Amino acid sequence: MECGSPAPAFRRLRHTRMTFAIANPLALIAELTHRCPLHCVYCSNPLELEARNLELATEDWSRVFREASALGVLQVDFTGGEPLTRPDIFELIRAARASGLYVNLITSGLPLDESRLGALVSAGLDHFQLSFQGAREETANEISGTKAHAHKLRVLEWLKRHRLAVTLNFVIHRRNIEQLPEMLALAESSSATRVEFANVQYYGWAFANRDSLLPTRTQVTQSIDFLKEAQERLAGKIKIEYVVPDYYAKYPKPCMGGWARKLMLITPSGDALPCHAARVIPGLSFENVKRRSLREIWEVSDAFQKFRGEAWMQEPCKTCDRRALDFGGCRCQALLLTADAAATDPVCSLSPQRPKVDAILNAIVLVGAQPEACATEGPSITVGAAQRDRTDTSADDVCLPTTTESKPAWLYRPNPS
Amino acid sequence: MSIDLESHARLAPGCRMNEKTQQPRTLLMPERALRLNGPSLEIVERCDGQHTVQQIITELQQLYSKAEPAKVEQDILGYLALLQKERALDFEP
Numbered sequence: 001m002e003c004g005s006p007a008p009a010f011r012r013l014r015h016t017r018m019t020f021a022i023a024n025p026l027a028l029i030a031e032l033t034h035r036c037p038l039h040c041v042y043c044s045n046p047l048e049l050e051a052r053n054l055e056l057a058t059e060d061w062s063r064v065f066r067e068a069s070a071l072g073v074l075q076v077d078f079t080g081g082e083p084l085t086r087p088d089i090f091e092l093i094r095a096a097r098a099s100g101l102y103v104n105l106i107t108s109g110l111p112l113d114e115s116r117l118g119a120l121v122s123a124g125l126d127h128f129q130l131s132f133q134g135a136r137e138e139t140a141n142e143i144s145g146t147k148a149h150a151h152k153l154r155v156l157e158w159l160k161r162h163r164l165a166v167t168l169n170f171v172i173h174r175r176n177i178e179q180l181p182e183m184l185a186l187a188e189s190s191s192a193t194r195v196e197f198a199n200v201q202y203y204g205w206a207f208a209n210r211d212s213l214l215p216t217r218t219q220v221t222q223s224i225d226f227l228k229e230a231q232e233r234l235a236g237k238i239k240i241e242y243v244v245p246d247y248y249a250k251y252p253k254p255c256m257g258g259w260a261r262k263l264m265l266i267t268p269s270g271d272a273l274p275c276h277a278a279r280v281i282p283g284l285s286f287e288n289v290k291r292r293s294l295r296e297i298w299e300v301s302d303a304f305q306k307f308r309g310e311a312w313m314q315e316p317c318k319t320c321d322r323r324a325l326d327f328g329g330c331r332c333q334a335l336l337l338t339a340d341a342a343a344t345d346p347v348c349s350l351s352p353q354r355p356k357v358d359a360i361l362n363a364i365v366l367v368g369a370q371p372e373a374c375a376t377e378g379p380s381i382t383v384g385a386a387q388r389d390r391t392d393t394s395a396d397d398v399c400l401p402t403t404t405e406s407k408p409a410w411l412y413r414p415n416p417s
Numbered sequence: 418m419s420i421d422l423e424s425h426a427r428l429a430p431g432c433r434m435n436e437k438t439q440q441p442r443t444l445l446m447p448e449r450a451l452r453l454n455g456p457s458l459e460i461v462e463r464c465d466g467q468h469t470v471q472q473i474i475t476e477l478q479q480l481y482s483k484a485e486p487a488k489v490e491q492d493i494l495g496y497l498a499l500l501q502k503e504r505a506l507d508f509e510p
Contacts, residue, residue, distance in 0.1 A: 026450065100436055165432070
């Protein structure tokens with residue numbers, strides 16, 4: 001979440017030697033559960049999922065929402081796992097609204113029927129985000145390891161009957177990036193006012209499945225061109241957000257808006273994390289909302305202080321003009337690719353470790369691909385063909401063999417106990 | 418994306434002001450929040466589906482009577498266009 005005007009009331013921090021002021025968090029990411037009917041191969045949950053019997057109770061979450069609002073948080077994201085697997089979901093929405101928070105729900109739509117959707121709206125839900133694994137049933141079901149796609153299409157129809165903000169979240173990777181026009185058509189036929197096409201980023205489950213998910217440079221370039229045109233055409237009707245894979249970026253993203261600057265994540269058991277993947281960083285200890293107040297955790301806990309501000313930075317970040325724009329990028333990515341969580345995010349073109357990322361990109365192998373089949377398999381490359389007609393790209397560009405790639409040995413995300 | 422002066426501006430689904438008791442007054446919307454004050458707050462509070470764009474302009478010209486009326490109109494249309502681009506407004510007949 002961004003904020004359109006300068007940060008409000010700054011507070012001086014008394015408990016540390018730091019000399020800069022700490023702004024309040026703007027959004028709380030509430031992982032209500034790690035249970036999920038989907039098994040997506042790029043799931044953003046950690047590899048070690050938290051069990052049901054450890055989940056916070058309704059009263060714990062309600063208190064967390066009150067503390068968050070008092071701390072200056074404006075929005076809460078109900079996510080998971082699948083947040084709708086919580087039987088108290090309606091109560092949680094009411095509690096968050098009563099605390100003055102704006103409530104986003106990020107869901108697969110799977111545990112939903114028409115009356116439950118109506119109950120979510122009545123409880124005060126502000127914004128409904130429906131995830132999609134593709135535009136075609138076959139791809140979507142393979143990626144999620146579940147027959148989920150057809151049900152999502154039904155949910156889209158029910159959503160039309162409510163005055164509710166709807167965002168469609170398409171998660172993009174090599175195996176569905178060429179379905180962008182179909183995904184966009186699906187969004188245009190729905191009641192969505194926003195669509196996010198977010199490429200997979202490579203941590204956790206996605207890191208484990210990376211070699212089968214990373215798109216090619218040609219695919220990324222074509223997708224940017226396509227969506228730029230769509231953004232202009234649909235301006236004022238549907239807002240389109242596009243997130244490219246970090247690995248193809250020139251500079252890193254300001255991950256989480258900067259470590260401990262805007263966002264706070266609470267896991268199902270109540271641990272407070274500065275980001276989804278922070279558990280991979282060795283030596284970080286996390287406080288739990290059952291034992292500490294949100295304000296204490298935000299302002300003084302080790303995990304939130306660790307990479308806050310600039311004191312931890314190394315060269316080239318330390319003296320870089322962009323350090324206040326991207327805050328050194330993603331700490332977890334730095335750890336995964338360089339074994340040093342305090343290194344410059346190696347996707348940055350200024351990082352001495354950027355060659356590691358280039359080597360990964362250069363090594364993309366399309367498993368079992370049969371490029372020659374492209375010429376004959378008309379229907380399976382409809383998207384590529386459509387782009388060829390419009391942009392007159394070379395035959396090589398069109399013959400992206402992803403659609404003929406054989407099914408890889410996916411590592412599916414299991415369900416926690 | 419030109420704005421029809423006779424259309425009624427209304428906050429889009431999922432876009433609402435925070436409670437009057439909460440300060441600063443903030444327009445909450447999907448994945449964003451805009452802190453409002455002065456003219457921006459006066460404009461957004463009138464995007465209620467009841468006011469036409471022309472009525473919003475007229476009322477703010479009266480409220481800010483020291484400002485050049487043409488400039489007020491221009492600023493309002495610019496701000497509404499910005500909110501429309503953010504998908505925060507619907508314009509209804």
